[in-house]
Amino acid sequence: MTDPSVTTDADLFSAEAVENPYPMLAELRELAAAVYSTKYDFYVLTRYEDVREAARNWEGFTSSRGVALTDEFNTRIAGSVLATDPPEHDALRAVLSDKLAPRGLAVVREQIAAYAAELVAELVAQGRFDGVTEIARVFPINVVADLVGFPTEGRDKMQPGADATFSAFGPFGEYAQQHLPLMADYGQWMAQMADRSKLAPGGWGEAVMDAVDDGRLSEDGARRTFSAYLTAGMDTTVNAIGALLRIFAERNDIWDALKTQPSLAGPIFEEVLRFESPVVGFWRVATRDAHFHATTVPRGSRVLLHWAAANRDPRKYRNPDLFDIDRNPIDHVAFGYGIHACAGQGLARMEVVTLLAALAEQIDEIHLDGPAVRGRNPIVRGYDSVPLHVTARGTK
Amino acid sequence: MKLEVSNLCEGHALCVQTAPEVFELDEDGYARIKFDRVPADLERVAELGARVCPVAAIVVEQ
Numbered sequence: 001m002t003d004p005s006v007t008t009d010a011d012l013f014s015a016e017a018v019e020n021p022y023p024m025l026a027e028l029r030e031l032a033a034a035v036y037s038t039k040y041d042f043y044v045l046t047r048y049e050d051v052r053e054a055a056r057n058w059e060g061f062t063s064s065r066g067v068a069l070t071d072e073f074n075t076r077i078a079g080s081v082l083a084t085d086p087p088e089h090d091a092l093r094a095v096l097s098d099k100l101a102p103r104g105l106a107v108v109r110e111q112i113a114a115y116a117a118e119l120v121a122e123l124v125a126q127g128r129f130d131g132v133t134e135i136a137r138v139f140p141i142n143v144v145a146d147l148v149g150f151p152t153e154g155r156d157k158m159q160p161g162a163d164a165t166f167s168a169f170g171p172f173g174e175y176a177q178q179h180l181p182l183m184a185d186y187g188q189w190m191a192q193m194a195d196r197s198k199l200a201p202g203g204w205g206e207a208v209m210d211a212v213d214d215g216r217l218s219e220d221g222a223r224r225t226f227s228a229y230l231t232a233g234m235d236t237t238v239n240a241i242g243a244l245l246r247i248f249a250e251r252n253d254i255w256d257a258l259k260t261q262p263s264l265a266g267p268i269f270e271e272v273l274r275f276e277s278p279v280v281g282f283w284r285v286a287t288r289d290a291h292f293h294a295t296t297v298p299r300g301s302r303v304l305l306h307w308a309a310a311n312r313d314p315r316k317y318r319n320p321d322l323f324d325i326d327r328n329p330i331d332h333v334a335f336g337y338g339i340h341a342c343a344g345q346g347l348a349r350m351e352v353v354t355l356l357a358a359l360a361e362q363i364d365e366i367h368l369d370g371p372a373v374r375g376r377n378p379i380v381r382g383y384d385s386v387p388l389h390v391t392a393r394g395t396k
Numbered sequence: 397m398k399l400e401v402s403n404l405c406e407g408h409a410l411c412v413q414t415a416p417e418v419f420e421l422d423e424d425g426y427a428r429i430k431f432d433r434v435p436a437d438l439e440r441v442a443e444l445g446a447r448v449c450p451v452a453a454i455v456v457e458q
Contacts (some may be wrong), residue, residue: 068436101406211454330410331448339404340449346408 005295006032011039012304013171013378020379021280022321025309033292034303040069040171040284043304046309048316048333050292054284054305055337058085061284061303063340068169069283069302076168078286079329080224082232082282086339094345095211095225099147099204102202102346107137110144112351116358124362124392128369129385131245136354140237143351144230149203154189159238162231163377169282170378192232194222204229235321236334237348239278239382240269241355241376246386247272247323249368254325258360265356268325269349273334277322278381282336308381364393397434397458399426399446404453411454415445427454 003123007032010024011017028035029046036043045051050319054061064085066074077083081092092306098104119139123129137159145155164179192198207223211217217225248255258264281304290297297303311332312320335342342348359366372389399418405426411419412427422428426444427449434442446454 017412097406101425102409103407103421335450337450338452341452344408345450346406 005036006034007036007038009038012037012044013040013173015376017377018378018381020375021308022312025306025312026069029309030312032295034290034295034297037304042069042304043267043286043297044304044306044309045141045292046306046313047292048310048313051307051309051310052333052337054290054303055333055340058339060287060290062287063089063282063284063307065285067282067284067340069171069304072172073168077224077228079221080228081343082228082340091216092221092225093339095208096204096229097343099207100343100347102350105346105350108147109350109354111146113354113357115139115143115146116339116351116355117362120355120362124390127391128387128389131249131388132383133385134388135245136238136242136383138352139241139355140234140348142191143347144233147347148205148226148230149200150193150205151198151200154193157182157186157189157232158230161189162234163217163380165227165231165377166235166279166380167377173378175376175378176300187227190226191223194226198378213236223258233344233347235380235382236273236278236342237351239380240272240276240348241352242383242386243276243278244268244272244352244356245366245388246368246383249366249386249388251323252325257325257367258356259364262357264325265353265360266349267328269352270330270332271323271325271327274311274317274327274329274332277311277332277334279334280308280379280381281306282340305333305336307336325341362393363390365391397436397439397442398432399434399442400455400457401429401446402453402455404451405449406453408450409440410448410450411445414448415441418442419445429457 025046033047033050034043034045046055062085063083067082068074082204123134160182164183167176167179196209208222212219212222284303286297286299286301286303289301310336314320335345367389369389372383373385375382375384407425409421410423418430419427420430446456
């Protein structure tokens with residue numbers, strides 16, 4: 001359908017590329033501003049300025065024809081906040097933005113800090129624990145579930161369900177196929193939760209149901225909103241925390257810096273987002289021919305905005321493959337950019353900064369207690385396991 | 397230089413964090429520009445503050 005000028009037959013989602021995508025991304029970034037994937041039939045943007053500009057230009061790069069790779073999955077997410085443009089998009093986003101934006105979060109800050117302190121105290125008492133299964137997949141999940149007002153029962157479906165759902169944004173490869181049952185199970189559970197009697201009063205869930213009652217949202221829209229916020233609302237945070245714990249265990253200089261200067265928590269979180277880009281990217285569809293330097297992306301093409309590639313672009317970040325706590329790269333695109341930028345980024349920042357404060361306050365030394373194991377999800381980068389051994393502060 | 401905060405602002409406050417000389421949050425938690433016209437010596441920092449807005453809500457008019 002197109003006449004692509006620069007092409008690649010490399011598989012961006014092979015097991016090797018998922019394990020370490022950066023060598024391939026660096027090659028693509030230097031090959032051309034936009035490269036056509038013959039295997040998957042899309043163009044990939046890898047340079048920071050181009051990715052950011054395409055994300056900003058929602059009229060030229062629409063989300064309304066889906067932000068996933070496959071037609072099958074785009075049909076499933078059609079009409080959600082992720083896959084609409086203004087004006088439909090704005091009404092969906094407004095339902096929760098009052099709660100999600102920093103101004104709405106002040107009231108829950110202390111509650112989140114207390115939970116972080118309690119969770120870290122339990123783990124420090126244990127001494128040995130898994131940073132992924134016992135912190136990264138526990139803390140953000142319970143924070144979000146509490147804010148939405150979910151009962152305790154069924155929360156164990158949230159992280160596996162969100163992870164499976166994210167994988168379905170990419171090609172329906174082995175990982176997505178294996179994890180489909182988890183996604184179905186999670187979808188059923190969320191549909192049951194879109195019910196006022198199941199939700200604690202005053203939470204985000206109730207705000208969604210209020211929007212249904214006064215006609216701003218359909219019942220189907222409510223289910224899609226739950227799904228969009230819960231799925232998007234956890235994985236970036238979960239995987240950033242897992243990656244950070246590994247970095248702390250391997251880079252004592254960074255851990256010591258945080259301990260002596262807890263105000264570094266914010267810059268450290270921004271840097272891990274740039275460095276790891278937990279969500280590797282989302283797709284758009286070009287609504288007209290788009291020119292990136294010498295390459296043209298023809299109208300109607302699917303285009304991958306590669307956040308992970310953009311965040312390692314040496315045109316933007318010096319020594320991009322170095323984790324540098326002095327960088328404070330708050331203009332990274334790990335949360336996307338523009339009207340579809342992550343609506344929950346304020347919450348993510350608060351959660352992680354709060355958690356890092358609790359870790360720095362209570363832990364003296366932190367070491368790996370076995371090999372860290374990378375996850376295999378093609379769309380969400382993170383770890384399945386980071387075994388840790390810690391000592392308590394002040395009990396040497 | 398003139399800056400404007402559009403109705404896309406959600407109060408993420410990265411502009412305030414980056415350029416507190418130029419941006420502040422209003423009573424409702426949205427960004428506000430401290431000046432009608434940004435003084436010449438603050439233009440660079442104002443531009444940086446506008447640039448980091450995650451939802452592209454700050455428009456630089458000239």
